[in-house]
Amino acid sequence: xxxxxxxxxxxxxxxxxxxxxxxxxxxxTIRASELVWRRPEDIPPREWLFGRHLIRGFLxxxxxxxxxxxxxxxxxEALAMVTGLPLLGCAPPSPLRVWVWNGEDPxxxxxxxxxxxxxxxxIGPGEIGGRLLVDSGRDVPITLxxxxxxxxxxxxxxxxxxxxxxxxxxxxxxxVDPFVTSHQVPxxxxxxxxxxxxxxxxxxxxxxxxxELVHHVSKAGAIHGEDMGILAxxxxxxxxxxxxxxxxxxxxxxxxxxxFGIEEASAYFRVVMGKAKxxxxxxxxxxxxxxxxxxxxxxxxxxxxxxxxxxxxxxPDVWDGITxxxxxxxxxxxxxxxxxxxxxxxxxxxxxxxxxxxxxLDAARTKTKPERTPAQNHDRAKIRRMLTAWIQxxxxxxxxxxxxxxxxxxxxxxxxxxxxxxxxRGH
Numbered sequence: 001x002x003x004x005x006x007x008x009x010x011x012x013x014x015x016x017x018x019x020x021x022x023x024x025x026x027x028x029t030i031r032a033s034e035l036v037w038r039r040p041e042d043i044p045p046r047e048w049l050f051g052r053h054l055i056r057g058f059l060x061x062x063x064x065x066x067x068x069x070x071x072x073x074x075x076x077e078a079l080a081m082v083t084g085l086p087l088l089g090c091a092p093p094s095p096l097r098v099w100v101w102n103g104e105d106p107x108x109x110x111x112x113x114x115x116x117x118x119x120x121x122x123i124g125p126g127e128i129g130g131r132l133l134v135d136s137g138r139d140v141p142i143t144l145x146x147x148x149x150x151x152x153x154x155x156x157x158x159x160x161x162x163x164x165x166x167x168x169x170x171x172x173x174x175x176v177d178p179f180v181t182s183h184q185v186p187x188x189x190x191x192x193x194x195x196x197x198x199x200x201x202x203x204x205x206x207x208x209x210x211x212e213l214v215h216h217v218s219k220a221g222a223i224h225g226e227d228m229g230i231l232a233x234x235x236x237x238x239x240x241x242x243x244x245x246x247x248x249x250x251x252x253x254x255x256x257x258x259x260f261g262i263e264e265a266s267a268y269f270r271v272v273m274g275k276a277k278x279x280x281x282x283x284x285x286x287x288x289x290x291x292x293x294x295x296x297x298x299x300x301x302x303x304x305x306x307x308x309x310x311x312x313x314x315x316p317d318v319w320d321g322i323t324x325x326x327x328x329x330x331x332x333x334x335x336x337x338x339x340x341x342x343x344x345x346x347x348x349x350x351x352x353x354x355x356x357x358x359x360x361l362d363a364a365r366t367k368t369k370p371e372r373t374p375a376q377n378h379d380r381a382k383i384r385r386m387l388t389a390w391i392q393x394x395x396x397x398x399x400x401x402x403x404x405x406x407x408x409x410x411x412x413x414x415x416x417x418x419x420x421x422x423x424x425r426g427h
Contacts, residue, residue, distance in 0.1 A: 048093075049081070049092055049093070049096060049172060049173060049210050050077065050080075050081055050090060050092050050096075050173070050210075051090045052245070052273070053212075053245050053247060053273075054173055054210040054212060054245075055210055055244060055245070056172070056208050056209070056210050057204055057205050057207075057208050057209070057210070058201075058204055058205075058210060058211075058243075058244040058245070059197065059200055059201045059204050059211050059213065059242065059243045059244055060210065060211070060212050060213070060243055060244060060245040060246065060247075061179070061212070061213045061214075061215055061233075061239070061240070061243040061245070061246040061247070062074065062212065062213070062214050062215065062246075062247050062248075062249065063215045063216070063217055063221075063230060063232065063233040063240075063246060063247070063248045063249070063274070064214075064215075064216070064217065064248065064249035064269075065216070065217050065221070065222040065249070065251065066216060066222075068249050068251055068269050069249070069269060069287065069289045069308060069310050070177075070214055070249055071102070071105075071113070071177055071214070072113060072117070072289065072308050072309055072310040073088075073249070073271075073287060073310040074100070074175050074177060074212065074214055075100065075110075075113050075114055075117060075310075076088060076117050076121075076309065076310045076311075077090075078098045078100050078132060078173070078175060079114070079117055079118070079121065079123060079128070079132070080092070081095070081096040081098050081172075081173055082095055082096060082097070082098050082128050082129070082131040082132045083095060083123060083127045083128060083129075085121070085123075085127070087121050087312075088285075088287070088310070088311070088312045089285065089312050095129065095131060096131065096172040096173055097131045097132075097133070097169065097170050097171050097172050097173075098131065098132055098133065098171070098172065098173045098174075098175065099133040099134075099135070099166070099169065099171045099173070099174045099175070100132070100133065100134045100135070100175045100177070101135050101136075101137065101140070101142065101174065101175065101176055101177070102134075102135075102136055102137060102177050103136075103137030103141075103142070103176070103177070103178060103180075103181025103182060104137065104177075104178065104181060105136060105138075106136050106138055107134065107135070107136040107138075107139060110134050110136060111134075112294060112305055112307050113307055113308075113309075114132075114134070115294055115307075116292040116294060116305075116307035116308070116309050117292075117309045117310075119292050119294070120290070120292050120309045120311070133169055133171065137181050142158065142162065142176075142181075142182050143155060143158065143182065143183060143184055144158055144159060144162075144182055144183055144196060144199045144200070145183045145184070145185050145192065145195050145196045145199060146183065146184040146185060147184065147185045147186065147189075147192060152185060152191065152192050152195050154195060154199055159199055159202070159203060162203055163203055163206050163207050166203070166207040166209050167207055171207070171209050172209060172210065173209065173210045173211075173212065174204075174209050174210070174211045174212070175212045175214065176200070176211065176212065176213050176214065177214035178214050178215060178216060179213040179214060179215040179239075180215070180216065180234075182196070182200070182213075183196040187234055187235030187236065187239075188235055188236055189236060190236040190237070190238045191238075192236075193235055193236040193238040193239050193242075194236075194238040194242065197238060197239055197241075197242030197243065198242060200213065201242060201243075213243065215233055215234065215239065216233075216234045217232040217233060217234055218232060218233070218234040218235075220232070221233065221234065226250050226253075229248070229274055230246050230247075230248050230274025232248065233246070240274075245273070246273075246274050247271055247272060247273050247274055248271075248272045248273075248274040249269050249270070249271055249272075249287075250269060250270050250272060251265070251266070251268075251269050252265040252266075252268035252269060252270070252286075253265070258377075258381060259381050259384070259385060260315050260316055260378075260381055261316070261374065261377040261378030261379070261380065261381035261382065262374075262377075262378075263374050263377065267288055267289045267290070268286060268287070268288050268289075268313065269286070269287050269289075270285060270286045270287065271285045271286075271287060285312070286312070286313045286314060286315060287310050287311065287312065287313060288310075288311050288312075288313035289308045289309070289310060289311075290308070290309055290311055291306040291307070291308060291309075292306065292307055292308075292309045293305070293306050294306070294307060316378065316381075316382065318382050318385040318386055318389070319386075322359070322386065323424075324419050324423050324424045325419075325424045326358075326359055327390065327395055327419050328418070328419040328420075328423075328424060329358050329359070330354065330355055330358050330359070330390075331395065331396070331415045331418055331419060333354050333357070333358045334351065334354055334396070334413060334414070334415055335415050337354065340399075340401070340412040340413065340414060341353070341354050341412065341413050342410065342411065342412060342413070343398050343411035343412060343413050344410075344411065345380075345384070350363075351387065351396075351413040352380065352383040352384065352387065353365050355383050355386065355387065356379065356383060361379040361382065361383060362375065362376050362379050363376070363379055363380050363383060364376040364379075364380070387413075391413075391416075394416045394417050395415075395416050395417055395418075395419065396413055396414070396415065396416050397413070397414050397415075397416040398411050398412070398413060398414075399411070399412050399413075399414050400412075
């Protein structure tokens with residue numbers, strides 16, 4: 001008999017309804033299947049639904065530390081999928097039906113986040129078109145696997161109801177945030193986690209739905225996430241092994257913020273493809289969290305809510321507006337200095353001040369770091385990156401010379417291979 005359609009307002013079966021899952025219907029015989037040859041051009045292509053991450057019928061995962069902005073990002077991606085708009089730079093082939101299930105937050109909190117994103121991206125109900133489905137685990141609990149009496153038990157009735165709900169609503173993409181709220185087994189137990197991931201994988205396969213699991217990193221992963229790669233994911237390796245595509249969100253590091261001239265690095269993170277069995281590795285994409293007011297203040301809450309929204313962000317291009325002629329001017333300015341400029345940014349005669357004066361940048365010569373404006377920090381960061389590139393290219397060279405003040409040596413910047421007029425003309 002077909003599974004009974006799921007009433008989204010009715011709770012899932014209680015824990016007592018759990019039962020052991022079997023590998024197939026009673027009487028099923030396992031046998032090997034002969035390959036039926038098809039021409040390569042006759043094999044159906046993979047159905048990529050969103051970028052090179054979500055595939056119809058497969059399981060994907062996003063791994064990130066707490067508070068980085070992953071929930072906001074997947075909500076903005078959900079809006080991009082239902083509207084067909086490239087909100088973060090990526091759009092689906094056509095508008096999709098997306099079901100967002102959040103196991104932690106109440107539905108009102110999800111509404112706040114969605115409303116803030118819609119305000120920022122100027123999205124109205126007509127563009128959503130009823131294609132966005134949203135539920136909270138507080139109202140619609142989903143627990144697929146639990147551990148009881150030392151054994152792992154899979155909730156077959158829950159899985160069947162979930163499959164029925166996906167089919168009934170014609171869901172293309174299901175987002176489960178966070179993954180940990182969909183089971184009650186130890187995360188470090190390989191066998192248990194394999195059962196959870198396998199159950200989600202079967203749901204995706206049975207319904208033709210792309211399932212996105214949002215997962216946390218371990219404590220070590222929160223500190224050394226970039227060094228650990230996708231293995232920073234919390235729990236047993238079976239979690240990452242069981243998904244088809246996994247990406248990692250990494251906070252901006254202090255040295256990156258300094259290079260880009262950014263004051264608050266905590267608002268920025270990048271998306272890195274940590275595992276993509278069916279897609280070529282993608283380059284990292286940057287994201288920035290911004291606060292959007294809902295203007296919903298009333299009574300004692302006059303200010304109302306300000307909700308974080310994930311946005312696309314590109315690092316500033318160090319060469320924006322810089323030409324070979326500018327490098328030639330910098331070289332000539334350095335050559336004209338009475339005293340060769342210093343390589344050290346801490347020196348009063350730093351070469352960066354020569355670059356700033358020549359190119360019309362503000363390096364805040366007389367200000368300490370706390371006194372500089374974000375624009376001044378940006379210009380200094382740009383100067384540092386240009387100097388590094390010019391030194392690597394040999395246009396500028398670093399020399400060590402005796403320091404008459406203390407008898408040691410100090411590093412100065414001199415002109416290397418000069419830029420000629422022919423270089424400027426492109427010859």
